[in-house]
Amino acid sequence: xITRRKxxxxxGATALAVPALSMPLVARAQGAAGRVVVVGGGFGGATAxxxxxxxxxxxxxxxxxxxxxxxxxxxxxxxxxxxRDFESIGHSYDELTGDxxxxxxxxxxxxxxxxxxxxxLASGDVLEYDKxxxxxxxxxxxxxxxxxxxxxxxxxxxxxxxxxQTRLLREQLEAMEDGGTFILSAPDxxxxxxxxxxxxVSLIANYFKTNKPNSxxxxxxxxxxxxxxxxxxxxxxxxxxxxxxxxxLSNDGRVVRVDAEAREVETExxxxxxxxxxxxxxPQKAGAIADAAGVTNEGGWAPVxxxxxxxxxxxxxxxxxxxxxxxxxxxxxxxxxxQGKVAAAAIVAAFAGEEPSEPSWANTCYxxxxxxxxxxxxxxxxxxxxxxxxxxxGGVSPADADAEFRRREAVYAEGWYxxxxxxxxxxxx
Amino acid sequence: MTxxxxxxxxxxxxxxxxxxxxGGALALASFPALALSDAWRRVxxxxxxxxxxxxxxxxxxxxxxxxxENGANVPLKVGIGRPMAEGEHVTAIHIYAPRNPFPxxxxxxxxxxxxxxxxxxxxxxxxxxxxxxxAELNSGAVLMGERDVRVTxxxxxxxxxxxxxxxxxxxxxxxxxxxxxxxxxxxxxxxxHPQETGLRxxxxxxxxPKRLIERLEARYNGEVAFVAEFNRxxxxxxxLRFFITPEESGALDLVWTEDTGASAQFNADITVG
Numbered sequence: 001x002i003t004r005r006k007x008x009x010x011x012g013a014t015a016l017a018v019p020a021l022s023m024p025l026v027a028r029a030q031g032a033a034g035r036v037v038v039v040g041g042g043f044g045g046a047t048a049x050x051x052x053x054x055x056x057x058x059x060x061x062x063x064x065x066x067x068x069x070x071x072x073x074x075x076x077x078x079x080x081x082x083x084r085d086f087e088s089i090g091h092s093y094d095e096l097t098g099d100x101x102x103x104x105x106x107x108x109x110x111x112x113x114x115x116x117x118x119x120x121l122a123s124g125d126v127l128e129y130d131k132x133x134x135x136x137x138x139x140x141x142x143x144x145x146x147x148x149x150x151x152x153x154x155x156x157x158x159x160x161x162x163x164x165q166t167r168l169l170r171e172q173l174e175a176m177e178d179g180g181t182f183i184l185s186a187p188d189x190x191x192x193x194x195x196x197x198x199x200x201v202s203l204i205a206n207y208f209k210t211n212k213p214n215s216x217x218x219x220x221x222x223x224x225x226x227x228x229x230x231x232x233x234x235x236x237x238x239x240x241x242x243x244x245x246x247x248x249l250s251n252d253g254r255v256v257r258v259d260a261e262a263r264e265v266e267t268e269x270x271x272x273x274x275x276x277x278x279x280x281x282x283p284q285k286a287g288a289i290a291d292a293a294g295v296t297n298e299g300g301w302a303p304v305x306x307x308x309x310x311x312x313x314x315x316x317x318x319x320x321x322x323x324x325x326x327x328x329x330x331x332x333x334x335x336x337x338x339q340g341k342v343a344a345a346a347i348v349a350a351f352a353g354e355e356p357s358e359p360s361w362a363n364t365c366y367x368x369x370x371x372x373x374x375x376x377x378x379x380x381x382x383x384x385x386x387x388x389x390x391x392x393x394g395g396v397s398p399a400d401a402d403a404e405f406r407r408r409e410a411v412y413a414e415g416w417y418x419x420x421x422x423x424x425x426x427x428x429x
Numbered sequence: 430m431t432x433x434x435x436x437x438x439x440x441x442x443x444x445x446x447x448x449x450x451x452g453g454a455l456a457l458a459s460f461p462a463l464a465l466s467d468a469w470r471r472v473x474x475x476x477x478x479x480x481x482x483x484x485x486x487x488x489x490x491x492x493x494x495x496x497x498e499n500g501a502n503v504p505l506k507v508g509i510g511r512p513m514a515e516g517e518h519v520t521a522i523h524i525y526a527p528r529n530p531f532p533x534x535x536x537x538x539x540x541x542x543x544x545x546x547x548x549x550x551x552x553x554x555x556x557x558x559x560x561x562x563x564a565e566l567n568s569g570a571v572l573m574g575e576r577d578v579r580v581t582x583x584x585x586x587x588x589x590x591x592x593x594x595x596x597x598x599x600x601x602x603x604x605x606x607x608x609x610x611x612x613x614x615x616x617x618x619x620x621x622h623p624q625e626t627g628l629r630x631x632x633x634x635x636x637x638p639k640r641l642i643e644r645l646e647a648r649y650n651g652e653v654a655f656v657a658e659f660n661r662x663x664x665x666x667x668x669l670r671f672f673i674t675p676e677e678s679g680a681l682d683l684v685w686t687e688d689t690g691a692s693a694q695f696n697a698d699i700t701v702g
Contacts, residue, residue, distance in 0.1 A: 189498045224502055224666075249502075250619065250666035252601055269601045269617065299495050327496050328581040390582065 033058035034351035037119050037129040039109040039289055041065035041093060043072070043333040044321030045135030046424045047340030048347075053100040055348040062103045062127060063096060064119065070425065071162035073193060074333045075417050080159070080170050081203030082211075083371055089162060095426025109136075112293035114314040131347045134295065134302070135321045135336065136287025137161070138192045141300070144283040145185075145258055152260035156278045160192060172277045173204060178212040180276030185255040185265060186221045187283045190301070192322045192331045194227040195377075197281050199367040202232065205240040206370050217244045218275075220267060222254040227330075228367060228377055231397055235369035235406075255280070286323035293317055301325045306388045308346035308356050309339055318343040326388055329381050334363045334416075337424055358383065360391065366413035374409030465573055469561050472527045478563055482571040487511050489562050489574025500554040500580040502664045509546035509564050511572060519546035521565045526662055528558035530628055534662040537671070541567070543654040545613045545672035551664040554580050596621050598693040602683065607700035613672040616647065620685050620693060626661040642667050644686040649699075650679035675701050 033056055038049045041063055049063045069090045078084040096102040108122035112132065119127045140158060142149045148156070159169040173182070182204060186197040201217050208215040225248075226232070236244045247253035247267075257266040263278045285291075285300030295302045295311040302319035303312040309324060311317045320343050321336030329335045338361040346356040364378040379394035397409060418429035465486040469475045488511025497503045509519050518541050524534040537548050546564065554560070557579045564572040603617040620642060627639025645667070647655040654673045667685075675681075683695040 188504075190496075223499075225499070250621065250668075252619075269603045269619070297495060325496060327498055327579075387579070388581075 032060040034347075035060045035128065035130045036062070036133060036347060037127050037131075038063045038133040038135065039065075039119065040135035040137060040287070040321070041067075041070050041096075042135060042137055042321065042336065043420070043424055044137075044336035044340045045133060046070070046091075046093070046096060047337045048133045048135065048318075048320060048344045049096055049102045050100055050424070050426075051341050051344035052347055053096075053102060055344065056351070057101060059348065059351060060103070061101075062105055062129075063093065064105045064107060064109050064121065064127070065093070066106070066108045067163075068092075068106055071166070072333060072421070073160070073162045073196065074420075076159070076162040076166050077196070077200045077203045078368065079166060080173065080200060081207045082170075083203065083206075086167065091421055091425035091427045093425065099426065109289045110292065112289065112317070114293060114317060117316060130316065131350070132293075132317045133340075133343055133347070134287075134290055134293060134317060134319045134323060135340065136289045136323050138284040138322045138331075139287050141283040141285050145255055145280065147258040147260065148280055148282055152258060153280075155260040156258060156263065156280055158280055158282055160196075160281050160284070169277070169279055173207065176212065176215070176277050179214040180212065181216045181218065181274070182208075182277045182279070183218045183220060183265065183273055183275035184279045184281065185258075186219055186223065186226070186281055188222040188249075188254075190327060190331060191281070191284050193365075194330050194332075195232075195365050195367045197221075198226055198228070198232045199369070200279070201244055202236065202239075202367070202369040205236070205243050208243065209240060215243070218273065219244070219246045220253045220255050220265065220273065221246060221248055224249045227365065228375055228396055230399060231375040232367070232369065234399065235373055235375065239370045239373060284322075286319070290319060290323045295319055296323075297325070299325075305386065306383050307342075307359060307386075308350075309343040310346070318347065328379075328390055329361060329363055329388055330365060332363055332365055334365070334420060335361065337420055338362065361388075362394075364416065366409065366416055368410055368413055369406075370410075372410050373403075373406045374411070374413045375406070376409055376412070466559075466575065468527075468559055469525075469563075469573065469575070472525060472532055472561070474532050475523075475525055475527075475561060475563060478523055478565065479571050479573075482569065484563070484571045484573035485511075486573055489564055489572050491560070491562055491574050491576045493560060493576045493578050495577075496579045496581060497554065498581055500556070500582075503552050503554050503578065503580075504549070505552050505560075506549045507547070507562050509572065513566075514568070517566055517568050517570075518544050519564050520567050522546060522548065523563045523565075524552065525561040525563070526552070526554055526558060527561070529553065529555045529662050530626075531661050533660045535660060536658040538656040538658070540652075540654050542676070543649065543673040545674060547672060548657075549668075549670035551668045553662040553664055554578055556580055598622065598685075598687075598691070600683075600685065600693050600695050602695045602697070604681065604697055604699070606697070607702055608675065610676060610701050611674065613674050614681075614699065615670065615672055616681070616683070617670045618645065618683060618695075619666055619668045620645075621666055622687070624659070624661070624663055624665045624667060628661070639688065641688045642685050643688050644684075645669060646684045646686075647671070647673060648682045648684070649673060649675050650677075651682075675699055677701050 038045045049061050072089045075089045110122045111120040157165045157169040159165040252267045252269045254268045255265045263275045290302050303325045309318045320339040322331040342359040349356050361381045366376045375397040377396045380391040382391040421427040490508045490510050492506035522537045525532045560576050562574045599621040601619045608614045622642050625640040629637045645657040678701045681697045685693045
């Protein structure tokens with residue numbers, strides 16, 4: 001069903017009439033309190049769409065998303081470790097469309113004209129907006145590691161976007177013989193989900209421990225330290241003995257070349273590592289539509305005003321989630337959700353002619369080292385002099401906690417996932 | 430890969446200095462006559478190198494992250510991309526971080542005949558600031574570039590000591606065994622070392638004594654071909670990529686020297702074809 005809001009204009013290339021920038025908002029909005037197009041239905045985009053509607057149902061909100069169901073990177077490591085089925089990390093847009101009146105367009109956002117305030121889809125359809133929210137997540141920097149391109153990823157998955165890549169990695173782990181070697185190549189900062197690679201090897205170690213106990217795991221890292229490092233390393237030793245070996249940057253951990261056919265990697269100083277299952281988590285950048293919209297810097301990410309998450313480069317485009325530069329907030333689903341609410345509030349305020357309110361955010365990254373062994377890091381963030389900074393409060397799990405404490409944090413992690421999936425997509429666990 | 434911006438400093442040129450350098454031969458300079466920011470003038474260590482020269486804001490290419498989440502280990506690449514006059518070459522590149530406790534990070538000295546004025550290393554940045562790179566030429570001219578870096582600490586990162594005490598002074602080197610005549614030979618090096626600043630306390634609150642790798646010297650057939658002088662703000666496990674251009678087959682010797690006088694060596698035979 002195509003509604004008026006769904007496809008405002010079909011592109012008849014030359015026939016496309018673009019409203020002048022100077023036209024009054026009310027005329028452009030055709031009776032609505034404003035028109036917002038959101039690209040990307042993940043933690044950031046779905047939250048932004050929902051919270052705009054919650055605050056002002058008269059604003060027309062269109063969500064553009066390529067897939068009919070969204071699979072989360074958070075908890076995809078549980079699937080890889082055989083602790084969850086794949087559909088349990090999938091979410092629909094039924095709540096957004098049914099309860100909140102968000103118009104869903106299933107399609108690929110191809111291009112943005114920031115001057116004309118239009119978004120063009122791969123289908124050729126054009127959507128007009130007053131405010132655009134981009135929440136495209138990450139794209140892979142193909143070729144940043146020699147030999148790692150899209151074809152190589154079909155043999156050696158990155159599995160850093162939940163979906164077919166995640167399933168491919170799981171299939172390879174299942175097919176691996178006992179006594180095999182799993183190698184994960186971890187990137188330098190910034191990248192999506194800073195503790196993610198380390199949780200991944202933890203839960204794969206848990207799978208090996210019960211199913212393939214003679215297997216070995218090597219992390220080749222482009223960093224000298226990583227998120228919750230002390231807690232992870234203590235947990236690895238406690239649960240998995242010496243199964244997991246971490247090779248730091250200074251110990252020649254940075255992978256510079258991948259041979260996907262041979263499942264081999266070469267490090268900076270020339271060491272060749274051979275894997276039975278190889279997982280390259282490559283360097284990343286903002287999702288492609290951010291580049292097309294002209295909101296990314298030379299580093300490949302989108303600088304934003306943290307009070308509104310509006311682009312510092314193109315007006316009326318808000319960029320949230322992994323694609324934005326919000327450091328020291330991590331590129332996490334929790335951060336994207338919190339940023340989506342801040343962008344939603346700022347957009348609603350702007351349509352009402354009001355100033356945005358001063359935001360603050362919280363982020364918690366839970367990680368599971370085993371099914372009953374959870375750890376976390378939590379922080380509060382605020383804005384000082386136009387930049388995000390860490391506020392007082394927060395911290396990491398204690399180093400000397402007992403088994404019951406770790407077990408409870410694993411329960412809290414499940415609770416966190418259920419709560420944020422409910423908040424973002426209305427999924428009921 | 431860290432978020433990186435390459436700074437091709439063309440628009441910061443001092444026109445007067447540029448014309449002086451070229452003897453007016455390029456009087457129709459397409460470079461706008463913009464001055465370098467004056468911030469460097471407040472840094473004594475930079476003034477000491479610049480002396481009476483009028484720094485030219487041209488040709489100093491600096492790659493540093495726009496934002497870094499780990500100030501203890503910030504990747505830095507520097508290259509001098511300015512066309513040189515006949516007989517002109519870079520003699521030294523100096524790196525400064527004025528808001529670090531000790532602004533001098535490192536000096537790299539190049540020898541005529543071997544020089545490829547390009548290095549990659551990893552540095553410590555105490556806080557957000559402007560990093561300055563000063564290049565000295567044998568003509569007496571001075572080139573300068575600057576880059577702003579925002580240093581933040583990720584809420585998802587915790588720090589840990591990363592150098593391995595049991596393998597102190599262990600070196601890693603990657604260098605090709607053979608190279609075509611006239612082609613720069615890339616030398617990639619790392620030495621396991623804490624690079625203790627003397628400004629840090631251990632877990633018990635006792636000061637950790639200063640202990641630094643101060644120098645890496647590359648000799649080719651016994652002749653000094655390249656020198657790196659490291660200070661406190663080179664990251665632990667000093668990492669350096671540099672180039673030399675050997676004209677005949679011979680022996681490459683690398684010598685790292687600690688401030689205690691202790692040293693480590695690496696030797697390789699290079700075939701020039």
